[in-house]
Amino acid sequence: MYDVNEIRKDFPILSREVYGKPLVYLDNGASAQKPQVVIDAVVRGYSEEYANVHRGLHYLSNIATDKYEAVRGIVQKFLGAEREEEILFTSGSTEGLNLVSYGWAVPNLKAGDEIILSVMEHHANIVPWHFLRERMGVVLKWVDIAEDGSLDPQAVIDAISPRTKMVAITHMSNVLGTVVDVKTIIAAAHEKGVVVCVDGSQSTVHMPVNVADLDADFYVITGHKLYGPSGSGAIYIKSERQAEMRPFMGGGDMIDEVTKDNVTYNTPPHKFEAGTPAIIQIIGMGVALEYMMDIGMENIAAHEATLFTYANARLRGLNYINIQGNAPGKGAIFSLTMNGAAHAHDISTIVDRKGVAIRAGNHCAQPLMQHLGVTATVRASFGMYNTVEEVDVLIDALETCHELLG
Numbered sequence: 001m002y003d004v005n006e007i008r009k010d011f012p013i014l015s016r017e018v019y020g021k022p023l024v025y026l027d028n029g030a031s032a033q034k035p036q037v038v039i040d041a042v043v044r045g046y047s048e049e050y051a052n053v054h055r056g057l058h059y060l061s062n063i064a065t066d067k068y069e070a071v072r073g074i075v076q077k078f079l080g081a082e083r084e085e086e087i088l089f090t091s092g093s094t095e096g097l098n099l100v101s102y103g104w105a106v107p108n109l110k111a112g113d114e115i116i117l118s119v120m121e122h123h124a125n126i127v128p129w130h131f132l133r134e135r136m137g138v139v140l141k142w143v144d145i146a147e148d149g150s151l152d153p154q155a156v157i158d159a160i161s162p163r164t165k166m167v168a169i170t171h172m173s174n175v176l177g178t179v180v181d182v183k184t185i186i187a188a189a190h191e192k193g194v195v196v197c198v199d200g201s202q203s204t205v206h207m208p209v210n211v212a213d214l215d216a217d218f219y220v221i222t223g224h225k226l227y228g229p230s231g232s233g234a235i236y237i238k239s240e241r242q243a244e245m246r247p248f249m250g251g252g253d254m255i256d257e258v259t260k261d262n263v264t265y266n267t268p269p270h271k272f273e274a275g276t277p278a279i280i281q282i283i284g285m286g287v288a289l290e291y292m293m294d295i296g297m298e299n300i301a302a303h304e305a306t307l308f309t310y311a312n313a314r315l316r317g318l319n320y321i322n323i324q325g326n327a328p329g330k331g332a333i334f335s336l337t338m339n340g341a342a343h344a345h346d347i348s349t350i351v352d353r354k355g356v357a358i359r360a361g362n363h364c365a366q367p368l369m370q371h372l373g374v375t376a377t378v379r380a381s382f383g384m385y386n387t388v389e390e391v392d393v394l395i396d397a398l399e400t401c402h403e404l405l406g
């Protein structure tokens, strides 16, 4: 039985007030709150078990190394990867996607080669590819979404040409909540020898994911959205792709031997992890992922589906609210605009005074904003600890906005 009130007790921040009102935290798409087990792991890490990893032979270094390295197995399980070495630690999705760009694409692509993107990518899955366009003459090909915000996998498949080397695509839009059928895209892309990089920053928060079943080449996740510390993340990279990569950052830990004339590298995944990592953050991410797996990703998805259905019905009852995107099977992420002159920033400021945290802006997805013909939206994004009562508070706050601004 999913008991949301029990889950809420695990998150100390949820019992605080803002402006004298109970906090209603609906900015999970930007970053999620942390359960006590993660906070405790971070405190314990720094107060009892801290030392640098890999290099020391002393007691604390061994504990820190064991705990840090154990997270690889946890991420492997969370993502359903076949091999632990296919999991690399990063500081988040942004670093993961830049690693794919510098580590895999730079040595494997040349001028005129194409990368296919959807118009609903986050800037983190756009700008690293723009670098290749600017610096190497790689061509970016954009695939549009349908009127309802869904992405037809066939549109992506049809965009593949003999020059296409990679598809870089989100698994779930951080703006519209659209879930992309990446499995169909990956199968068709592989038939044509095209590699697929999936941005799993949002999907992994809301639904079970299995990278082996998807057959993804690259799959990035970010710890702070997964109820873990900021500065933590991971990327799954299929072994065949790792063999085609060059290290992106050079430094300690990633080498085998360094002389004045030469350098040889450590074995993967360490070959792609230079320098002192975010030790305690990664350990905290491991605790967060175990916490999610204990609750069960299917259970989290089912709870959020209930929230989605309720919020969707209530929002659609407000005739001055437009919900951007209504793709079948979308996640509990709502981007809203209000009829009339109300600007997203004004809406979020008024709603904030009611204790409701939502986000206003372009959500790091300017090409999507251009496609939608808006400059900004407000976004209410739900997490495992949100309740239907909180949806009601959001609706009341939007009603107040409408009275003041409409």
Ligand SMILES: Cc1ncc(COP(=O)(O)O)c(C=O)c1O
Pocket: 029, 030, 091, 092, 093, 094, 095, 122, 124, 125, 170, 172, 173, 174, 199, 201, 202, 222, 224, 364
């Ligand atoms: C879909 C998507 N991709 C990438 C990112 C970037 O993640 P991070 O800032 O954690 O690196 C985000 C974060 O908002 C996101 O929502």
